[in-house]
Amino acid sequence: MALAHLDALEAEAIHLMREVVAECRRPVMLWSVGKDSAVMLHLALKAFHPAPPPFPFLHVASGWDFADLIAHRDATVAAHGLDLIIASAPPEERAAITPFTASSDVYAETLLTNPLKAALAEHGFDAAFGGGRRDEERARAKERMVSLRSASQHWDPKDQRPELWNLYNLKCGPGESCRVFPLSNWTELDVWHYIAREGISIVPLYKAALRPTVERGGRLIVVDDDRMPPGEAPRLRMVRFRTLGCWPLTGAFPSEAADIEAIIAEMAAATTSERAGRLIDDGAAASMEAKKRAGYF
Numbered sequence: 001m002a003l004a005h006l007d008a009l010e011a012e013a014i015h016l017m018r019e020v021v022a023e024c025r026r027p028v029m030l031w032s033v034g035k036d037s038a039v040m041l042h043l044a045l046k047a048f049h050p051a052p053p054p055f056p057f058l059h060v061a062s063g064w065d066f067a068d069l070i071a072h073r074d075a076t077v078a079a080h081g082l083d084l085i086i087a088s089a090p091p092e093e094r095a096a097i098t099p100f101t102a103s104s105d106v107y108a109e110t111l112l113t114n115p116l117k118a119a120l121a122e123h124g125f126d127a128a129f130g131g132g133r134r135d136e137e138r139a140r141a142k143e144r145m146v147s148l149r150s151a152s153q154h155w156d157p158k159d160q161r162p163e164l165w166n167l168y169n170l171k172c173g174p175g176e177s178c179r180v181f182p183l184s185n186w187t188e189l190d191v192w193h194y195i196a197r198e199g200i201s202i203v204p205l206y207k208a209a210l211r212p213t214v215e216r217g218g219r220l221i222v223v224d225d226d227r228m229p230p231g232e233a234p235r236l237r238m239v240r241f242r243t244l245g246c247w248p249l250t251g252a253f254p255s256e257a258a259d260i261e262a263i264i265a266e267m268a269a270a271t272t273s274e275r276a277g278r279l280i281d282d283g284a285a286a287s288m289e290a291k292k293r294a295g296y297f
Contacts, residue, residue: 006194013182014047015166016145017129020180021054023170024127027180028085028120031057033073034244035202036131036183039191042200043182044129045080056083058119058128062111063094064246066224072203087119099248100229107249117153120177127170127178135187136273145184151175188242188274189267196260206263208240208255219251242267242274 003011020027029044031037044053059073077084088094089111097110120128134141142157146168149155152175161169170178183191195202205222212234213220223234224247239252240263257263 006190006197009183009186009190010043010046010194012166012185013043016168016180016182017044017047019168020127020129020146020170020178021048024178026123026125027055027127027129028123028125029053029055029057029129030116030131031059031073031084032131032244033059033069033076033203034131035191035195035206036133038200038202039183039186039194040129040131041076041080041082042198052081055129056085056123058085058087058116058125060087060112060116060119062246063088064099064111064248066203066205066222066244066247068205069203069244072201076201085119085123087115089115098227099246104249111246120153125177126172127180129180129182131183132181133183133186133188133191143181143184145181146170147179147181148172149177149179153177155179188270189264192260192264192267196264203244205241205244208238208258208262210236211239211252213237213239213252216248220253221248221250222252 029040031041041053041057044055048054057077061070073084076082089097093110097107099107102110132143134143143155144160144163146161146163147155148160151173163169172178186194194200212223213236214223214228214232214234215221216232220237220239222239222241228234228248237252237254238256240255240257241250241252244250255266257266
């Protein structure tokens, strides 16, 4: 009997997670705490129930994370007893590089990519789960579900393996590793339908509410703490987020969708990518493919 659409996506993702745990020496789940990460955690809990997920969770914290996201992260860790690793850049780099003064490529490399690569190397992880989906962005669409990384953790889109009949090659040479994307074939709308069906808890920022905002670069930035440069007066607007990153670099958008059902209806009519709100993706030098080649997730 053919599986329903969400059941088929769930089964594919769980199959891949179990394959990685069976074949790899030391896997880890990269956990941004966003909606895709929430689905990934839920799938991991299902895949290995009644045991806990047999791998740690790695959160790369830039120091510019939304307060609501950090609170949700800590509550989720406590609720499920997760083994959490937090990776951050050294204090001197976090003090010198800010989203208001550095270019997006320097910011991403210093506060996101380098801490990620350092943590993966320090703990000797040979496979890293991520919540990337092919519908998010063109460079992500090129990536296989099991994506080979070199010993320097670089990605070469021309050096990837075929994936036929749900057979995945997880063999790595010395120093190599794999990044694994169980949600590759999901869409943004699939994610929201699954969240609704499974009753998955998400960061409140995905739901519309009155929030203090300023307009920067044509995007609405929610002022999340007192580090906003002076001279811009925040204005309360009814907004929500489709994607979550560092708060000064993630645009919200006007919305009245304050619950999951309303979000699904809104997303069904959407014509733009969820990453359109990411200032960190701006500019040719900061393209997603260039970042991924350098080791960004």
